[in-house]
Amino acid sequence: EVLLVESGGGLVQPGGSLRLSCAASGFTVSNNYMTWVRQAPGKGLEWVSLIYNSGSTHYADSVKGRFTISRESSTNTLFLQLNSLRAEDTAVYYCATSKRFLDNWGQGTLVTVSS
Amino acid sequence: DIQMTQSPSSLSASVGDRVTITCRASQSITTYLNWYQQKPGKAPKLLISVASNLQSGVPSRFSGSGSGTDFTLTITSLQPEDFATYYCQQGYSIPYIFGQGTKLEIK
Numbered sequence: 001e002v003l004l005v006e007s008g009g010g011l012v013q014p015g016g017s018l019r020l021s022c023a024a025s026g027f028t029v030s031n032n033y034m035t036w037v038r039q040a041p042g043k044g045l046e047w048v049s050l051i052y053n054s055g056s057t058h059y060a061d062s063v064k065g066r067f068t069i070s071r072e073s074s075t076n077t078l079f080l081q082l083n084s085l086r087a088e089d090t091a092v093y094y095c096a097t098s099k100r101f102l103d104n105w106g107q108g109t110l111v112t113v114s115s
Numbered sequence: 116d117i118q119m120t121q122s123p124s125s126l127s128a129s130v131g132d133r134v135t136i137t138c139r140a141s142q143s144i145t146t147y148l149n150w151y152q153q154k155p156g157k158a159p160k161l162l163i164s165v166a167s168n169l170q171s172g173v174p175s176r177f178s179g180s181g182s183g184t185d186f187t188l189t190i191t192s193l194q195p196e197d198f199a200t201y202y203c204q205q206g207y208s209i210p211y212i213f214g215q216g217t218k219l220e221i222k
Contacts, residue, residue, distance in 0.1 A: 035211075037159075045151075045159060045202055045213040058209045061116075094158055100206025101149040103170070105158035 002026040002104040004095050009109030016085050016113070022078040022095030022106055030073045035098040036080050038091035039108075046091070049080065050098065063089075085113045117141050117205050121214035127222040128193055136188045136217045138181075138203035147207035148186045150179055153216075154199045163188065165206075195221075 008020040022034070036048040049069040050058045057069050068081040078095050090113045096102035118141040128134050138148065146166040151159040161170050163179040166186060176191045190197055198221050203214040 037213075044216045045153075045204075047204075047211045047213060050209065050211070060210050100147050100211070101161055101164040101204070102151070102159070103161050103164070105160070107158055 002097065004097070004104060004106035006093065006095055006106040006109040009093065009111045011112045011114065012085055013115050014086060014113055018082045018085065018111060020080040020082065020093055020095075020109055020111070022080075024076050024078065027097070028073075029071050029076050029078050033098045034069075034071065034078045035096045035102055036069060036078075037094045037096060037102065037105075038089075038111075039094070040088070040091045043091075048093070051078070082111065085111075087113050089113050116210055117144060117208060117212060119203055119205055119212050119214040121201075121203055121217050123217060124215065125218045125220065127220050129222045130193055130195060132193045133189065133191045134193060134219065135190075136201055136203075136219075138186045138188070138214050140184045140186075140205055140207075143183045144205045144207035146182050147205055148179070148181065149204045149206055150177075150188045151202045151204065151213075152197075152199045153202065159202065162201075190219075193219075 003025045005023045035050045051069045066084045070079045092108040094108045095106045097104040120139045148166045150163040153159040167179045200216045200218045
């Protein structure tokens with residue numbers, strides 16, 4: 001059974017940093033495409049970042065240069081490093097397995113950017 | 116970037132009704148269109164991939180159709196558990212943008 005568990009969210013001041021984790025079981029992260037999606041409070045879904053099994057990465061324009069997606073094979077974990085955080089980055093962040101669709105999702109972790 | 120426009124943004128219907136939600140892409144995405152259902156406080160759930168491919172375990176009252184720029188999600192005979200928010204997403208080119216969502220409410 002595929003299971004994704006996000007962690008690492010919390011309250012951070014504008015300009016601060018956080019690293020989100022997505023612990024996976026039931027499959028190998030490095031053999032799959034993985035995606036981060038976020039959802040601001042009361043808003044819709046926003047595609048954030050994708051890492052291919054090759055290691056190639058892609059980002060939404062809204063986070064390019066500030067966020068970094070990565071993975072660690074030894075722990076079968078996906079990461080999202082969030083730097084230079086802004087109030088508009090406040091959201092629940094979900095990780096998901098993906099090709100051209102997102103078929104398995106974690107429960108999400110809340111990031112709140114506020115002073 | 117390819118933009119996705121869903122309509123309506125909200126919809127009121129009754130149990131047993133047939134409803135249709137539409138999604139329009141700003142350019143052709145062939146059939147790379149996915150539909151998700153999200154209930155409050157929960158992660159989205161993939162219902163339909165590649166325009167019409169019903170995911171395992173999803174009831175057959177859900178169906179998807181379309182190609183190019185225009186797509187529809189149809190739910191026949193609405194059940195109480197179907198009241199949720201529905202999102203389309205294009206999987207044709209990065210960024211894989213979502214529609215703004217359609218909130219389906221009980222009339």
